[in-house]
Structure formats: C-alpha cells, structure tokens
Amino acid sequence: MTTQQLSDLPAETVDVVTRWNPDGVARLKSGEAPQRGVFVAGPRRAGKTTLAGGLRALDASALTFVEDPIDARVVLMVLDAAAPLGREELSVLDVVARPAVPVVFALSKTDVHRNWAGVSERNRALLARHAARFADAEIHPVAAGGSGVEALLSALLRAARAQAPDPRSATLTVLEQTRRMIVATARSVRETEPGAELRAERVRALTLRDGRRTERVAQLRGQVQLAKVELMHEVAAQCRAAGTTARAEIDRAGRGTLAGYPDRLAEMVREKSGAVDAAVTARLDDLRSRAGVTVSAPETAVPLPEPVVPDGPEPRHRGLEDRMTILIGASAGLGLGRLVVSPLSMVPALDIATIPLTLALGAVAAWWLTRARGHVAERAHVRQWATEALVHVRSRWEQFVLGRLLAAEAQVSEAIIAESRVCARDVDERVAQIDVELRRLVARRNGQLSSCERDLGAVDRGLQEVRLQLGEPNRRVERLNT
Incomplete structure (x- = not known):
C-alpha cells in the first residue's frame, strides 16, 4: 500500500496517524521499509533468553531482535523438549504469528531430555492440526552447548530474506505502532493521578487550618501556671528579705529611729516593689x-499600683506592765542607792545626807529602768507593726502579679485567636485555589482520555480495512500484551 493508499483510509484515521506517528508516515511517504527483526516467543522457562544469546554470540550483525511482535519480520517460536506443546504454547503462537510473518520453530533443551525426537514429532503433528500454514513446519533441535544453533540461524535468515516487503504490511505496521502509542499514553494518563501533590498540600493545609490554636492555647495555660508559681515565689522571697532587714534594723534602732521607721519601711517597700515589677x-x-x-x-493592661505602707503604728498603750516596771525600778533604785551610800553611813556627820542621796539614786535607777523597759516594748511594738504591714504589702504584690498574669493571658489568647483567624482565611483561600486547579486537572485528564478513545477508534477502523485487504483476522490488539 503506498502513500496514496494510506490516504484512501478514513480521513480521521489519516489525521490521527499523522499526529501520533509522524515518523511512520514519513517512512511510508519515502517508501522506506520499516525496520524489522526477530521476535522470540514461547512459554515460560523454555530457554528463550539463552537461545537468543546464543544466536547473538554466533553472529551479532546477522539478526536484529525486537521486543514487540508488531515490529517482527520473523517470529522464532521456542518449544520445550520436556513435553509436547499444549494450550499455553498454542495461545502464544496465535498472538504473535500473523499470516504475513513467517514462523521458525526451535526445540530447546534437547541435551537434557532424551525423548526429544518423539516430542518433536508430536509437536509437528499438533501444529499441522492447529493451522494449515504449519503443516510442513520444520522444528530445529538445539542444545545448551550450541548444537543446532547454526542451522537455526540459517533458517531464520532464509525466512527473513524470503519475506518480500509488502506496502500494505508497512501501512499495517504504522497503524499498529500508532495504536500502541495511543494505548500506552491512555494507560499512563489513567494510572497517573492528577494533582497528587496538590491533594497532599490540601490535606496539610486543612490540618493546620487554625494555626495550631488549640495546642498554643494549651501551652499558654501551662506557661501561665508556671509563671504564677515562679512569681509567687519571687514575691515571698522579697517579703522575707524585707522582713529580715526590718527586724535587724528595729533591733538596733534608737528612740529617734523608731519614731521615723514607717518612712524607712515605706522606702524599703518601694525598692522591693521595683524588684517585683521587674521580675x-x-x-x-x-x-x-x-x-x-x-x-x-502590653503594660497598659494592669498599671503598677503605688506601693502603700499602712500608717505608722498606733501609740503604745501603757498598761500594768509599765506600772510594775516603775515599782520594780523604784525598789531596785532604793536598794542600789543604799548600797552606794552605805560607806557614808559610817560617818555620823554624813548619816543625815545619805537619805536624800539614796532617794536621788533610787529615782535615777527607777527612771532608767522604766525608760529601758519602754524602749524594748516600743521596739516590739514597731516590729509587730512592720510584720503586719509587710503582710499587707505582700497581699498587694500578689494581687498585682495575678492581675498582670490574667491580663497577659487574655492579651496573648486574643493575639493567638486573631492569628488563627488570619491563618484560617489564608488556608481557605489556598484550598479554594487548589480545588480549582484540581478540577482543571481532572477535566484535562478526562479530555485526554476521551481524545485517546476517539483516536483509538479511528485507528481501529483503519486497521480493520487494512487487515481485510491482507486477509488477516480482525484480532484484538490487546492480546499482543500476553
């Protein structure tokens, strides 16, 4: 069949072949015969690979082996000498042996099976019964050592030279090659899932749609509780430090220092408040x-309150202890005075003078003892007041810390929620874009498959016409994959 005869096929067939197989059309136009070779067929474990290797080793330039029976000029059917051929061998032979292609038979493993001659005769009879074209088929015995390979090579070369090139066969080959291209492309499109990366990206985006809001809020609560423990410990440490300093200063304070100690405590509280605020x-x-x-x-949530120390201590109430101190002091003073002036009583002239001196010394001793007792009591009074004042200050510090923590937690939670909304919006926009792209890819894939189906139908109609002219049965090409 010439190029003009190719144009006699349906126009859609010619258009499809031109688009899919321009090289084949160019060969037809130039009159160049298609490159063909030997296709090796046979059942499993029949020794096909070993036999093909032996033929190549004998003369590598004499034959060209092909992987597809469509491209075959000669078919080499390898049979196993272990047993006569059966249904599997005949089914393979039906697939690969087209009427226009000669078939050369080889019987392998004759060096292993002694009854190979009987098996060969049985195979010849079965082949003649199977098809009239195989009635006079010659089966060439070959062995693993190379015996019979030269005769087989000569038979293959004779069969290849005896086959005259047929233009119609060339056109059939181009059509079958085109069909194979279309089937392979359709299979690749069907097996390839469009947008696999986009689907994976969509799953990842939806997984993190809220920006891990739940995990971040849970972590925030844990951090807030940890911060509360640490800051409460810091407040307690500052209060203990202030209390220790206050007690030491009060124990050493004089009357004037005690009178102004509320101002000193207020200054100390301000210093400690600064440390708490910094922490x-x-x-x-x-x-x-x-x-x-x-x-x-962030600092506008809960302003730092001015640390306020309670007013100075109330005046100490003078009770029974003070009166008893006066009596005890007077008694002790009189006894001390008598002890001091006792030497003077030995002089009669000074005996009268010892009385006022004793009274004076007793009064001074009573005054000093009473004043010392009052100073000690005043220190205890101020110390008690300082302890209570620091308890009040600690309460204010804790209130301040808890307020700042609650405000910070609320602000950070609002920020996390705001970021989550932005993230969700961005993810929704991206998912919408991915969905549009996936729909486009699916539509494109369906369009490609539909186009392949239309082109395949056009090529099949052309194949049907060419096969009718060649006298070949209208075989299903899918069987070529067997």
Whole structure:
C-alpha cells in the first residue's frame, strides 16, 4: 500500500496517524521499509533468553531482535523438549504469528531430555492440526552447548530474506505502532493521578487550618501556671528579705529611729516593689516570646499600683506592765542607792545626807529602768507593726502579679485567636485555589482520555480495512500484551 493508499483510509484515521506517528508516515511517504527483526516467543522457562544469546554470540550483525511482535519480520517460536506443546504454547503462537510473518520453530533443551525426537514429532503433528500454514513446519533441535544453533540461524535468515516487503504490511505496521502509542499514553494518563501533590498540600493545609490554636492555647495555660508559681515565689522571697532587714534594723534602732521607721519601711517597700515589677515584666516578656505573638502596649493592661505602707503604728498603750516596771525600778533604785551610800553611813556627820542621796539614786535607777523597759516594748511594738504591714504589702504584690498574669493571658489568647483567624482565611483561600486547579486537572485528564478513545477508534477502523485487504483476522490488539 503506498502513500496514496494510506490516504484512501478514513480521513480521521489519516489525521490521527499523522499526529501520533509522524515518523511512520514519513517512512511510508519515502517508501522506506520499516525496520524489522526477530521476535522470540514461547512459554515460560523454555530457554528463550539463552537461545537468543546464543544466536547473538554466533553472529551479532546477522539478526536484529525486537521486543514487540508488531515490529517482527520473523517470529522464532521456542518449544520445550520436556513435553509436547499444549494450550499455553498454542495461545502464544496465535498472538504473535500473523499470516504475513513467517514462523521458525526451535526445540530447546534437547541435551537434557532424551525423548526429544518423539516430542518433536508430536509437536509437528499438533501444529499441522492447529493451522494449515504449519503443516510442513520444520522444528530445529538445539542444545545448551550450541548444537543446532547454526542451522537455526540459517533458517531464520532464509525466512527473513524470503519475506518480500509488502506496502500494505508497512501501512499495517504504522497503524499498529500508532495504536500502541495511543494505548500506552491512555494507560499512563489513567494510572497517573492528577494533582497528587496538590491533594497532599490540601490535606496539610486543612490540618493546620487554625494555626495550631488549640495546642498554643494549651501551652499558654501551662506557661501561665508556671509563671504564677515562679512569681509567687519571687514575691515571698522579697517579703522575707524585707522582713529580715526590718527586724535587724528595729533591733538596733534608737528612740529617734523608731519614731521615723514607717518612712524607712515605706522606702524599703518601694525598692522591693521595683524588684517585683521587674521580675513580673521579664517573666511576662518571656511568656509572650514563648507564645510567639506580639502584643501591642502590653503594660497598659494592669498599671503598677503605688506601693502603700499602712500608717505608722498606733501609740503604745501603757498598761500594768509599765506600772510594775516603775515599782520594780523604784525598789531596785532604793536598794542600789543604799548600797552606794552605805560607806557614808559610817560617818555620823554624813548619816543625815545619805537619805536624800539614796532617794536621788533610787529615782535615777527607777527612771532608767522604766525608760529601758519602754524602749524594748516600743521596739516590739514597731516590729509587730512592720510584720503586719509587710503582710499587707505582700497581699498587694500578689494581687498585682495575678492581675498582670490574667491580663497577659487574655492579651496573648486574643493575639493567638486573631492569628488563627488570619491563618484560617489564608488556608481557605489556598484550598479554594487548589480545588480549582484540581478540577482543571481532572477535566484535562478526562479530555485526554476521551481524545485517546476517539483516536483509538479511528485507528481501529483503519486497521480493520487494512487487515481485510491482507486477509488477516480482525484480532484484538490487546492480546499482543500476553
């Protein structure tokens, strides 16, 4: 069949072949015969690979082996000498042996099976019964050592030279090659899932749609509780430090220092408040950093209150102990005075003078003892007041710390929720884009498959016409994959 005869086929067939197989059409136009070779067929474990290797080793340039029976000029059917051919061998032969292609038979493993001659005669009879074209078929025995390979090579070369090139066969080959291209492309399109990476990206995006809001909020709560423990410990440490300093200063304080000690305690509380505020600020900054959010104006949530120390202690109430101290002091003073002036009583002239001197010394001793007892009591009074004042200050510090923590937790939670909304919006937009792209890919894939089906139908109609002209049966090409 010439190029003009190719144009006699349906126009859609010619168009499909031109699009899919331009090289084949160019060969037909130039009159060049298609490159063909030997296709080796046979049942499994019949020794096909070993026999083909032996033929190549004998003369590598004499034959060209092909992988597809469509491209075969000669078919080499390898039979096993272990037993006569059966249904499997005949089915393979039906697939590969087209009427226009000669078949050369070889019987392998004759060096292993002694009854190979009987098996060969049985095979010849079965082949003649199977098809009239195989009635006079010659079966060439070959052995693993190379025996019979030269005769087989000569038979293959004779069969190849005896086959005259037929233009119609060339056109049939081009059509079958085109069909094979279309089937392979359709299979590749069908097996390839379009948009696999996009689907994986869509799954990942939906998994993180909320920006891990639940995990971040849970981590934030844990961090807040940890910060609460640390800051409460810091408050307790500052209160203990202030109490220790206050007790030491009060124990050494004189009357004037005790009178102004409320101002000193207020100054100390302001210093400790600064340390507490610095610790809270540093811990909350670390909390925000761990949460990975940025909070605008974080210090405006809970302003730092001015540390207020309660007013100075109430005047100490002078009770029974003070009166008893006066009596005890007077008694002790009189006894001390008598002891001091006892030497003077030995002089009669000074005996009268010892009385006022004794009274004076007793009064001084009573006054000093009473004043010392009052000073000690005043220290205890101020110490008690300082302890109560620090309890009040600690309560204010704890209130301040808890307020700052709650405000920071609320602000960070709002920031996390805001970021989650933005992330969800971005993910929704990206998922919508992915869905559009996936629909486009699916539509494109369906269009490609539909186009392949239409082109395949056009090529099949052309194959049917050419096979009718060649006298070949209208075989299903899918069987060539057997």
